[in-house]
Amino acid sequence: MRTPFLLQALARRAFGAVLTLALATTALGARAQADSAPVKPVQVAPSVYYVEGLSALGSSANRNFISNAAFVVTSEGVVVIDALGSPALAEQLLAEIAKITPQPVKYVIVTHYHADHIYGLQTFQKAGARIIAHGAANEYLNSETARQRLIASRQDLAPWIDETTRLVPADEWVQEGKTFTLGGETFVLKHLGPAHTPEDLAVYLPKRKVLFAGDLVFRSRIPFVGQADSGHWITALDTLLGFDATLIVPGHGPLSNEARKDMQLTRDYLAYLRKTMGEAARNLEPFESAYAATDWSAFEALPLFKVANRMNAYNTYLLMEQEAK
Numbered sequence: 001m002r003t004p005f006l007l008q009a010l011a012r013r014a015f016g017a018v019l020t021l022a023l024a025t026t027a028l029g030a031r032a033q034a035d036s037a038p039v040k041p042v043q044v045a046p047s048v049y050y051v052e053g054l055s056a057l058g059s060s061a062n063r064n065f066i067s068n069a070a071f072v073v074t075s076e077g078v079v080v081i082d083a084l085g086s087p088a089l090a091e092q093l094l095a096e097i098a099k100i101t102p103q104p105v106k107y108v109i110v111t112h113y114h115a116d117h118i119y120g121l122q123t124f125q126k127a128g129a130r131i132i133a134h135g136a137a138n139e140y141l142n143s144e145t146a147r148q149r150l151i152a153s154r155q156d157l158a159p160w161i162d163e164t165t166r167l168v169p170a171d172e173w174v175q176e177g178k179t180f181t182l183g184g185e186t187f188v189l190k191h192l193g194p195a196h197t198p199e200d201l202a203v204y205l206p207k208r209k210v211l212f213a214g215d216l217v218f219r220s221r222i223p224f225v226g227q228a229d230s231g232h233w234i235t236a237l238d239t240l241l242g243f244d245a246t247l248i249v250p251g252h253g254p255l256s257n258e259a260r261k262d263m264q265l266t267r268d269y270l271a272y273l274r275k276t277m278g279e280a281a282r283n284l285e286p287f288e289s290a291y292a293a294t295d296w297s298a299f300e301a302l303p304l305f306k307v308a309n310r311m312n313a314y315n316t317y318l319l320m321e322q323e324a325k
Contacts, residue, residue: 039084039092042255045208046075047185049100050249051084051093055221055303057118058085063160064153065089070212070249071097074183077106080129081203081212081249083120086160090120094127105129108183109189110170111170111251112197115135115149119161121168134191134199135173137260177201192216192240196226204243211245212279213258219253220267221303225312230270230319234292237263243322265319269299273316281320290317 041049050070058064064085071080071093078097084090097105099212108124110133111117120132140146146167153161178189186206193200196215203212215224216236241259248263250255256262280290291313300306 001297015105015282022191037062037121037199039065039089039096039294041071041093041096044247044249044255045205045210046296048205048208048210049073050255051096052254053116053252055086055253057304058157059155060160063089064116064119064157066167067114067215067252069093069117069120070269071105072185072187073097073101073103073144074185075103076183077103079182079185079187080108080110080124082117082214082251083108083124085116086119086157087123087165088160090123093120107132109133109136109187109201109203109212111201111203111212112199113140113146114197115153117154117214117251118168119165122166125168130172131168131170132174132178132189133170134201135175136191136193136198137170138173139198141169146172149179168190174201175209190239192236193232194229195236196223196228198229200284202240203256206244209244209246210249211247212241212249213238213240213251215251216240217250217253217256217263218263219250221253221306222299222308222312223266223269224308225270225273225315227315230274230316231323234267237267265302272298273313274320277313277317278320278324281317282324287314287317 019214037054039051041051043049052067053067054062056066058061058066067082067085069082069084071078076099084093105124105127106129108121108129108131110131125131138277151165154163174189177191180187188204188206191201192203200214202214202216224295240263245259246257248259250256276294277290291310297310
């Protein structure tokens with residue numbers, strides 16, 4: 001019987017091997033995409049903007065610009081949701097915000113502490129912004145995993161991530177959620193973890209009916225499952241559907257104006273992983289044979305399937321082993 005420590009070690013080893021291969025096989029494509037992916041805000045509602053990252057793995061060629069970020073302009077300051085994947089990207093986003101408004105960035109809300117969403121935080125902190133995140137991120141932020149990830153990023157994402165890049169804690173750690181108003185705009189922060197991460201925060205603007213879902217929603221690509229609690233993730237998606245949102249800004253991929261339809265890809269993929277890998281785990285079938293026997297045709301045409309699916313399936317297999325005990 002595998003112990004939880006061994007399961008985590010195996011998962012990390014699998015992640016490292018797949019990530020190394022993925023970075024090598026996607027580097028050329030990322031270089032070709034880098035120049036065509038400026039940090040250019042798109043207005044999606046009055047005073048609401050977002051920038052869309054590439055559907056790719058982070059690399060030095062694309063500056064780790066692989067996730068979305070957003071911002072809301074108010075009469076009393078700007079609120080940014082997520083900080084992008086490098087200080088340089090955050091500097092570009094700040095410059096774009098300055099073209100739209102003279103108001104300073106007052107707050108940065110972090111949906112979760114994955115590298116592609118937080119390595120730009122130090123830029124916003126230097127500019128005077130106050131950082132808000134969920135307290136469950138503290139465990140990861142102070143972990144050996146986060147430290148080693150940053151060390152690896154300094155090599156894999158150089159020169160955009162270097163020795164001056166650091167992990168930045170929040171100025172305010174919320175525990176369940178938070179609602180605040182700035183310049184007449186109300187921001188509702190809802191904790192939905194553990195799901196994609198323990199600290200998942202969704203941000204909702206009731207006045208605009210815009211929902212910022214973070215990595216609870218992936219569009220037009222295979223989700224990154226990692227160490228996610230996929231069962232609770234599916235529940236979190238149901239909670240998101242309860243918001244009266246007409247627009248959803250996902251953590252990755254294009255804007256959504258059909259909430260149920262556009263969440264369905266993430267939900268269906270997670271449910272399929274749990275069904276197929278769960279059956280294998282309960283039947284004590286080895287992962288390799290289970291993976292080879294699974295029909296992946298419904299998802300194999302999606303971007304990043306080849307580099308992410310096997311890792312996602314393996315991590316889900318380990319999770320389902322634990323759930324079966």
